[in-house]
Amino acid sequence: MAMLQQQQQRRDRIRLALLLTPGLLWLILFFALPLVIIFVYSFMSNDALGRVVYEPTLNNYITIFTQSLYINAYWRSIWTSVLTTVICLLIGYPLAVFIARSPQQWRMPLLMLILIPFWTNFLVRIYAWQIILANNGIINGFLELIGVGRLSLLNNEGATLIGLIYGELPFMVLPLYAAIDRFDFTLMEAAADLGANKVQAFLRIMLPMTMPGIVAGSVLVFIPTLGQFVVSELLGGAKVDYLGNLIQRLFLRANPINWPLGSAMAVLMMIVLLVFIMLYFRATTEEER
């Protein structure tokens, strides 16, 4: 009996190893190891031809913190990401409530309508705004018609913000809907019966109870926005540099390219992200208590 059990255990271990090995190998080799490499690169030097020189230095980080070009890109990206997240939340929350409060047979179709843009190519969706905001585009055509005259709508930070909100809104609505759908709206009536007004009932009951959805949605919007470079290039006209634009240039197009500096920027971006998510989690769970 003991021998049989041992045999079974051994077979289980072999089976587990077979299940785990391909995935772990792939993720370690093509995900974890590359991250380690850029971490190491961020402490290396660069030569005039854009080759990585294996001499340890802190210069990349010093450059980022002392040159306004780099440090400003961090502030700009952080500020834009916060703004995008907040606006997506302000638009997404009422929308999620609307879907959750609709008649049962309407909810799935309404949710699908949010999902379809999410499944379509991000680049295509951003490009669509280029058409709308173009100098001879549809909005300017309308403005001319009513006598306002053409405005320069494209290639500014406002256009970038519109594109970001448009692109990330579905990521906010889906987790919000999941949380609000689970919320029992009779609790709001109970609060009203106990003398709470609508604002109090919302702040004290609904908001805390749907907080997991708010947190998930905010994180899902914040992460890609912090590293974006396509929107600011296609809609912002690449006039000002966001984090993603600088990293992309340092890795692909600068003359000379500077991978160590680009790596340092990427590593710092990850740190900013971690700090933000941790602060956010702490702030939102405290509110719950």
Added chain:
Amino acid sequence: MIKTAPATTASARMRAAFSEGRLTWSGVALTVFSILVYLFLYAPIILLVIFSFTRDEFGVRWTGFTLDWYIRLFNNPRMMGAAWNTLVVATISTIVSTIIGTLLAMAMERYRFRGRGAVEGLIYLPIVVPEIVMAVALLAFSAIVFDLIKLVTGETLRRSLATVTIGHIAFSISFVVVVVRTSLKNFDRRLEEAAADLGADSWNIFWRITFPLILPGIVGGALLAFTLSLDDFIISLFLSGPGTSLLPVEVYNRVRRAVTPEINAISTLMLLLSMALVAISQLLQRRR
């Protein structure tokens, strides 16, 4: 016998609804707001489709119907080549990441082992790491590997469709694991025990019981992986080499130069493909 007269006109019906409390101003405001948001979501997409048929050479206003841009598109070898590359990469990436991801999901859902927490972290990390970080990391990694290969064998390798595919698989695995794990969680394990009691060996149990029951989850994961690969732009930009362009990269390169209706046309086709995939995944879920 006297009942309230049936409201005949729309405005009378509205007034009745308001006085009975079925309609509230905040409810109306919420509905109007939501309709506006849906318009905001769809107007750009609909305009894009409309303007793929316009005669306007910039493709930004309506000046008459034409199919020229589609004809030009199909006669553009660069675009067609990029479209083909995209489909090849997406297909290979989907097959590999679905197999690997399903195996990982089985391991995570069915076994308790040391280091499980760490493995869990490794699986979910690619979802939260910004794609540009993953892209530059893979770029640096591929450069080092190519240097090593040159040192050892003297052969010069370049970034190609293979490097892009490897990257796509790396970020798709996590999403496949998430989807397949959900269907494994909903799975009634007593079915497997029953099969075992009836004398089936574990190979038979997997293929005859487990696999068919979690198949919708696997297909769902595969469809997600396929869409992620089709849609991916950032990793494709960093990891594709010269002459091996993918569709989103090709679109990006052209859009940066100038807006042409040909881009509207290819975008419309990409939209159609995405929607077809959503429709398929919905149908599959309904069958479940």
